[in-house]
Amino acid sequence: MSAAVVWQKLGVGGTARAALKRQRPRCLWLTGLPGAGKSTLANLIEHALHERGLHTYLLDGDNIRHGLSADLGFSEADRDENIRRVAEVARLMVDAGLVVIVAFISPYRREREFARSLFAPGDLVEIHVATPLSVCEQRDPKGMYAKARRGDLPDFTGVDGRYEAPENPEIRIDTSDQSLQESLRQILNGLE
């Protein structure tokens, strides 16, 4: 065996990276309508896990749409490609030993199934933030539903863009009938 081959075998694997962090790397995938509360909950989850000493990262529109997916729009094909890239990055980060929280509408079942296919069984936890459309639209934190109803935002999920709700998510929460703290507790309990 040549020296080069021996050296390459010294490569660090996912198990070693996770062991150094003393945690189980996983991907927590939040899906739901615009305004459902995904980003707020994702931030809460990351904060709670970080406080417990876990090594985390959060992937959402803020850090993906202006960078890795800056070349993509909101057509069905571009949404698919965006979620494909997010899923691949999440996979790399789980391999790096992190607990990765993903917060995207991710409206289509096929793209969430693709994401799941990249992980070992149990390593992707699908969390449906199942706030009803009427509540999301009433909140309308960024005025997007109003804009979409006026016809100024084509393909807006919940208005003229479809949302395919998960059939069997690991966790389902409805933020309209419980406080954020209760939703957070439900998720943290669900992870144990």
Added chain:
Amino acid sequence: MSAAVVWQKLGVGGTARAALKRQRPRCLWLTGLPGAGKSTLANLIEHALHERGLHTYLLDGDNIRHGLSADLGFSEADRDENIRRVAEVARLMVDAGLVVIVAFISPYRREREFARSLFAPGDLVEIHVATPLSVCEQRDPKGMYAKARRGDLPDFTGVDGRYEAPENPEIRIDTSDQSLQESLRQILNGLE
């Protein structure tokens, strides 16, 4: 201030993630011709840093070309897009607190300059694995140079694809006149 706004401010930042890992997150970017020894060195670096308790990750063709960039080929435009994505992922991983090692030919100056532009000054360390072409071609570990010389691998860097050597890399090493251990020591010293 609404409860939602307060909650979102609890988000965990890059500084907190790095503090938990007790390390300075950085991107070590290895560039060089095919066969220069980038992958071997990248594995050695990761192993050495991991042994010292650092939280690392390695991005290379093995985990990028079959996943995130599986849709891309080797034309100039596709190489650019591949490196753009790798740079964006490295930026996210540094934000996650990791020391990220990138090992790609990354032949064009403009794409390496783009990568550098994503990081704070000092956070990207460019390492030119400057093994001469004649040595790389003589080694030809995967028989790629021979294939390219026969005309079976168009756009192969070093043969009919150009390689623009870095002008001012933070570290430059030539694996043809020193052992792998010496090259590794040179890089680790350069990082301190």
